[in-house]
Amino acid sequence: MSTNASNFPGQLPIPVDHRGPARVGGARGKSGVARVARPIRGISSSVPKVGLVDVCLSYRTESGERLLALDRINLQVKAGEFLCIVGPSGCGKSTLLHLIAGLHQQTSGQILVDGQRIQGPGTDRILIFQELGLFPWLTVGQNVEFGMKMKGLGKAEREEKTRYYLRLVHLSQFKDSYTHQLSGGMRQRVALARALATEPDVLLMDEPFAALDAQTRDLLHDELERIWAETGRTIIFVTHNVREAIRLGDRVALLTFRPGRVKREFAVDLPRPRVLEDVHVAHAAREILDELREEINRSLEVEYNSGVKPHVEIGVGQ
């Protein structure tokens, strides 16, 4: 599925400013940014699905100091858009998703969904992370039903949606299996089905495929893209792997190392479906990688100087 008919394979991702993605195909250099209204699959609304306005978050450390984790984050995500967020380890990617999920409160700034300020967690947003949080004592079907139970859906509706969403992730035959009987990729699909079954508008995904082997991850990229296309959900997907971001995203936002700021946004207008190993994907990842490396170098400097053993996640050629 493509969100833009005028795609140019091999074209570099184009940096965008906070007013909107730069138009593809225009003669525009690195610094040339422009405001465009690029409707995403026919949805055109001036109100973004998710809007972050000057969002800051600081943590209080054990020594009582304040650590500024996120600094004036401004991001607008359109309904039906697939936004990927990349940045070095520790730059605040998970924190940002937690804020959007309403699990933490920002120190200042606003988080809006459909133009309304969020008031804590809501069934319109759901967070999926690497650890999945599936219940080993429940079957696959019961795991998928769980979120709907919490939402107060009746049994008949839960059963119908469980069937539908298990079919969507190609796990119908495993409804009565337990999660330990499944592979890592299948467990990820159960988590996806459970999240989708609650029918949130916004899926927040925190490095969901980072622990999977390359083949399984490729398959899940295909599945996620198909499901995204079929369900029209808005997805905010965090990864430290730039190629994965290019493989999946309509747009990639790059965060700086601490404090996390939006360094740059890139519109990705390669035709879909994309292949991770594709030369055009690699080419498109190049520019983002160069900027990401600067941030990783900064993180290494800070961590070496503070005597902390660095934890490096480069995710360049994965």
Ligand SMILES: Nc1ncnc2c1ncn2[C@@H]1O[C@H](COP(=O)(O)OP(=O)(O)O)[C@@H](O)[C@H]1O
């Ligand atoms: N609960 C917390 N208390 C104090 N500092 C935290 C807490 N959670 C995260 N941090 C710090 O905030 C920064 C961003 O963390 P995180 O969002 O987990 O980064 P990322 O997901 O990009 O690796 C890091 O420096 C981390 O140490």
Ligand SMILES: [Mg+2]
């Ligand atoms: Mg994280």
